[in-house]
Amino acid sequence: MEKNYKEILKDITTFVFDVDGVFTDGTLLVTTNGEMLRRMNVRDGYALRTAVAKGYKVCIITAGSNEGVRERLKGLGVSHIYMGAYHKMGPLEEFLNTQNIQPENVLYMGDDLPDMLPLQKVALPTCPQNAVQEVKAICKYVSHKNGGEGCVRDVIEQVLKVKGHWYSTAETQKEPL
DSSP states (O other): OOOOHHHHGGGOOEEEEOSTTTTSOSOOEEOTTSOEEOOOOHHHHHHHHHHHHTTOEEEEEOSOOOHHHHHHHHHTTOOEEEOSOSSOHHHHHHHHHHTTOOGGGEEEEOOSGGGHHHHHHSSEEEEOTTSOHHHHHHOSEEOSSOTTTTHHHHHHHHHHHHTTOSOOHHHHTSOOO
């Protein structure tokens, strides 16, 4: 019998995320000089930094190539960032192999067709509420939050809470991460 997503949460040690449509709402603002701007949710960032601080492995695989996005994610503690990845299976397999991570310990969140193969490779395929229908159909968990509106925090918080790694009241009184 296949496990439901809540049963899988306790096995997760690693998070893999797409960027556009997951950390962002998928909107690109293009300036007059051609720069493409994205908006990210600060609560997603807080959860991501918390997961890294608690020892979880995090990987970003995106077709985008915006260096501002790389700097934002590096600033949150993410060291495994694959940009310009139009075919995401190669970077996912490289990350899992070089870090000695088993697919049964991985949560992947993606929102569009290029994420379909990686989503099928991991134990816990997840997506934002506004993901395309084909992605929703293969995910074990569809967040109640849209991309760019807290879906990353939603899945990280669930994993950390199940494992007792989300902050207690005493910890929230300390200096922020």
